[in-house]
Amino acid sequence: MSEKSEKKIAQTEEPKPIVFKCQFCGENKPLNDLQIMRQYYPVLSACRECAKGPKTQAAQTTES
16 A cells, blocks of 8 residues: 555544434434334334333433
C-alpha cells in the first residue's frame, strides 16, 4: 500500500452505532432495542418500551 492510503485508513473515525426508527414513538434507538412484532401483519418494528404495550408504559409513568 502507498503512504496515502495508509493515512486514510489510520485517520478514519470510529464507527457510528447502527440505529433504527421506532414506528410508534418515532425516536431513533440503538439496534439492541429493536423488537420485531410478528403478531401483526405486516410485521412492525418497535423499541422495547413501545413493544411492551400501553399498560406497562402507564405503570412506568406513574411510578416515576
